[in-house]
Amino acid sequence: MRTPSLPSWMWSLGLATFLGLTACGGSGDKEPGDGNGEQEDAGTDPEISPPANPFADRVVSFQPGASAGFGQDLFPTVVLGPPRGEGSSAGSLDVLSLGRQGVIVLEFTDIAVVDGPGVDLIVFENAFVRFPETGVVAVSDDxxxxxxxxxxxxxxxGGFPGCAGVKPVFSHPDNGISPTDPAVAGGDGFDLAALGLSRARFVRxxxxxxxxxxGTSGGFDLDAVAVVNGVSLLGPSP
Structure with missing residues (x-):
């Protein structure tokens, strides 16, 4: 039940972030693929740059946790388009709540994230000042x-180092702020070099x-994922 003294928009974001915190970690794990995770030739297109469509193309899987539900009426498109940031003092409602330890896997079918200068990938949640909701990010090429x-x-x-869902989101289709410029977009940036990887096509x-x-808006609220450094998998135009 909602507490009347809190604005309704706060509840829609699942903002009870002051409850007990627990650590997360681990790397190099495996989970079943869906049969189309074959590796492409990373040399298909040597030009590294933000692609024309830098957003995830499809949802491979979604396993909601307890208190998930918000955004499922617009699923999967709600997580495939651009971020709809509301700045440092408000969070977007264009999100999918994962729930407690919920997991989502996204795939880039036309492009691959590659290790370029600085941040290679940005994950956008609906965090804003004093209300982070943390998520653990993993990447895979297959x-x-x-x-x-x-x-x-x-x-x-320390600002929840290494986690997504910490920084406010500023990029929105209506404000002209680039979702692929880590200096202005907001969200949380990830560099493949930190994992010793050169390429990835899946984000978990x-x-x-x-x-x-x-309620139904608990935990990490995914807005979008954008590629900063990418290469095309489609090959040169005929």
Whole structure:
């Protein structure tokens, strides 16, 4: 039941983030693929740049946790388009709540994330000042073998290093702020070099289990994922 003293928009974001925090981590794990995770030739297109369509193309799987539900009426398109950030003092409602330790896997079919200068990938949640909701990010090039970015969901003082769902989102289709420019887009950036990887086509996001869980909007709320450094998998135009 909602507490009347809190604005309704706060509840829609699942903001009970002051409950007990637990750590998350691990890397190099495997999970079943869907049969189309074959590796492409990374040399198909040597030009590394933000692609024309930098967003995930499809949802491979979604396993909601307890207190998930918000955004499922618009699933899967709600997580496939651009971010719809509302800045540092408000969170977007164009999101999918994962619930406690819910997991979603996204695939890029036309492009691959590659290790280029600085941030290679940005994950957008609906975090805003004082209300982060952390998620653990992993990447894979075949959808089977995964490498996970270490996420310290207990380290509030340190800004939850390595986690997604920490920084506010500023990019929105209506404001002209580029979703592929880490300097202005907001969201949380990830560099493949930190994992010793050169390429990835799948992104997995798992709610850390250290967030607030209430109603149907609990935990990490995924807005979008965008490629900063990418190469085309389609080959040259005929």
């Amino acid at each position: 959808g089977v073998t995964w490498s996970e970015f270490p996420c310290d969901a207990t380290n509030r003082a 996001i798992r709610d850390s289990g250290a967030n607030g869980y209430s």
